Amino acid sequence: MKVTHLDGEKIYYSFLSGANEVISQKKVLNEINVFPVPDGDTGNNLASTMTTIIEEAKFEGSARETFKSIADAALIGARGNSGIIFAQYINGISMGLKEDDRISISTFAESVKQAVPHAYAAISNPVEGTMITVIKDWADSIYSLKENAADFYDLISGSLDAAINSLKDTPNKLKVLKDAAVVDSGAKGFVHFIEGFARFLHTGKIEELNKDSFGGISFEDHPENVHNEFNFRYCTEGLVQNEGINLDSIKKELKDLGDSLIVAGNESKARIHIHTDNPDEIFMILRNYGIIKQQKVDDMKSQYDSIYNRKYKIALVTDSIADLPRDIMDEHQIHMIPLNLMMEDTAYLDKLTITSENFYDLMDQVEEYPTSSQPNYKVVESIFASLTEHYDSVIAITVAKALSGTHQTVSNAAELFIKAGKKIDVIDSKQNSGAQGLLVMKAAELIEKGYDHDEIVDEINRLAQKTKIFVSVNTLKYMVRSGRVNKVTGIAAKIMNLKPVISLDENGMGTILDKAFSTGANTKKIVKRIKEIKKKETDIRYAIVHAGAEERAAEYESTFKEVIGKDPEYIMSISPIVAMSAGIGCVAIAVMAD
Structure with missing residues (x-):
């Protein structure tokens, strides 16, 4: 017919x-x-x-x-x-x-x-x-x-x-x-x-529909002489919704921030695609055009390395709560799962579409304080699908499950591949921020040295018990706004000028470890804690992390270099999600008895 x-x-x-x-x-x-x-x-x-x-x-x-x-x-x-x-x-x-x-x-x-x-x-x-x-x-x-x-x-x-x-x-x-x-x-x-x-x-x-009876085409040759030139690192995409969106205006604002720019859409939706080194800049612009309904950022360098330039047989994955410098992650080909930071009805991707720097600018501007949520299950599943295709096994180290549902989400996604015969272990670091970062860094070093999968999992589980983080909180204002501390406690703390030391217990739950009434006294309490650890352990490595507090971080570097006897592994700004709770001005030292 x-x-x-x-x-x-x-x-x-x-x-x-x-x-x-x-x-x-x-x-x-x-x-x-x-x-x-x-x-x-x-x-x-x-x-x-x-x-x-x-x-x-x-x-x-x-x-x-x-x-x-x-x-x-x-x-x-x-x-x-x-x-x-x-x-x-x-x-x-x-x-x-x-x-x-x-x-x-x-x-x-x-x-x-x-x-x-x-x-x-x-x-x-x-x-x-x-x-x-x-x-x-x-x-x-x-x-x-x-x-x-x-x-x-x-x-x-x-x-x-x-x-x-x-x-x-x-x-x-x-x-x-x-x-x-x-x-x-x-x-x-x-x-x-x-x-x-x-x-x-x-x-x-x-x-x-899925039959092969209709004559078709194949072209199933694998590529030869694949180029490795990247003008920009991140394939960045977003969907913006509003009435009367000006697509030409969006294109004009974004054209100098990357290449492969596509701005598609109709009278109420705009779909944006661009290759860029700064996805956060893209979304700080797009938020002015309407509600950002979707965000996606793919690390093209990481994807390329997985396919054509693998250094190891074991893939190492962590989430964005782990504070570890980008250059170290690149050196060891560590993959990152971003958590979601909810702000202005938009789910931003932690460390990708929102960074500490632009988040600090927004923290005191937004009417409704931001919240965080675990990674999207489909995103995690997609990451595992890619890694299990190119690596022999995968080790994922997550933020403490007592702090976030991230560990469960990652475990659930991993189970799908484990049932299919893939080797994946998901480790609860029982830590966050720089402490989690140190554990990930150690796992990367063990992979580089040629340790087998199970040996690395056992060692990281052991070291998780010997790793601590001590956070000097400058003000409880942000903990009150995020709901981690009640308002009465926050008001009392402000009156008394309370400067608490925050840490995580053996299960990864947050706890106020010490109380001080000045920044100097706060630092002395942390120094005392570090000295107690040093008495028991012969080899300590540490990292310093902060939320917009470069001067205090530099003071910590000087102080703890003298106490511990060596330089920190790294100093860096913390994840926006961690900063959301700890607040601007906080500084922390993470230590691991290695």
Whole structure:
């Protein structure tokens, strides 16, 4: 039976068929991903985009409303360069549709062609030889076939030849593809989508969505001569929601903060993609345009290292509460799971989309004090999926489970892979901040020395009991605002000028260890504690962390270098989430009896 018009039902199921086809090709798309950076996640990003379409789009009855539902879902779920370009193109088609109940071949052809400039306009610097080129060539083919196509299947299947030829030609348009001897990954994903779309029009049967009966393409070569040049480190994405968003204004403000900029959207949503070294700057700008509904930051360097430049067979993971300098994490290829910091109805990614510096500026400005929440389960699952594919085993060291649900979230995600035969251990550090950082650093050193997985887990569990952190809190104002100290206690502390020493007990629970009534007396109490530890232990290593208190941190360095007899392992600013509770001006020393 010929399909001369597309109604809502046929559009809906054709899209689902196309989406399923892309998802089924995820692994191959990851493997050939070399542009714009070889971070091996184009398949993941396109699959995530398609999954959201499957889950969120609705059959609305009329063709136009169904297409609009799909376009909205694509924009909400868009991930990565290719996912966002695809979503923008689908939104362009949706906006160009005039017919309501059913869409004719002529209307469809006009819409897919007119949507091409819409997709190009979203990209700050369009590069030919990528998905956008294949989209353009496919749309031109559709437009040229519209007069002679017998029905929609004839139209779509006929246009596949043009799309496949365009895909095969991508290495001739983009040198990085020719050097790697692969076609463009995102473009290949688009061709697979059209392939699946055509399959449903041909069969009309949902049960055949994932079958391989329809003639397709392979191009399953692994890339060669993969480049390792990164202009910027983080693939950063956000979804902003508001009425009357000015997409051009967003693009103008962000264009000098990175590359691979795409600003896609419609009258109420903006999906942003950019490669940058400072994701926090991006989101400090975006918060002025509306409510930030989604945030995602991928460390492309870390992704590249996992695939092409692994130093070790064991992957080491920690969460963002562990305060450990970026250069040490890079040296040992340590992976980070960000917690969420909730502020102004937005979930910021700790240490990524919000840093200590811009958080301190906002702490006293916001009406409702920020809160924290554990990592997103899907984010953790995705990290484990990538690591278990490239490493023999994984060790994850989390913030004390007594302080956060992070340990349970990470454990739950790990269990999925453990049941599948992967070797993962999740360790409760019973610590936070610099103390957790020291444990992670020690685990990294043991991996480097060639210790086996189980030996490292046993040693870190042992050292967790011999690690402490002593926090000098400058004011209890922030602990009161965060709810960790009641207001009555806070008022009394202010009157008495109380300067408590905060620590964690053997189970990782926070406790007031000592009380002092001046900064000097507070420091003396911590010095006394350190001296007591030094009497019992022959080798101590330590770190100093602070919240916007560089001068006090420098004083600590001088004081404890004399007490302990060596330099600290590092000095750094603490996680915004830790600062949220401890407050601006706090300083801490973390010690580990090694």
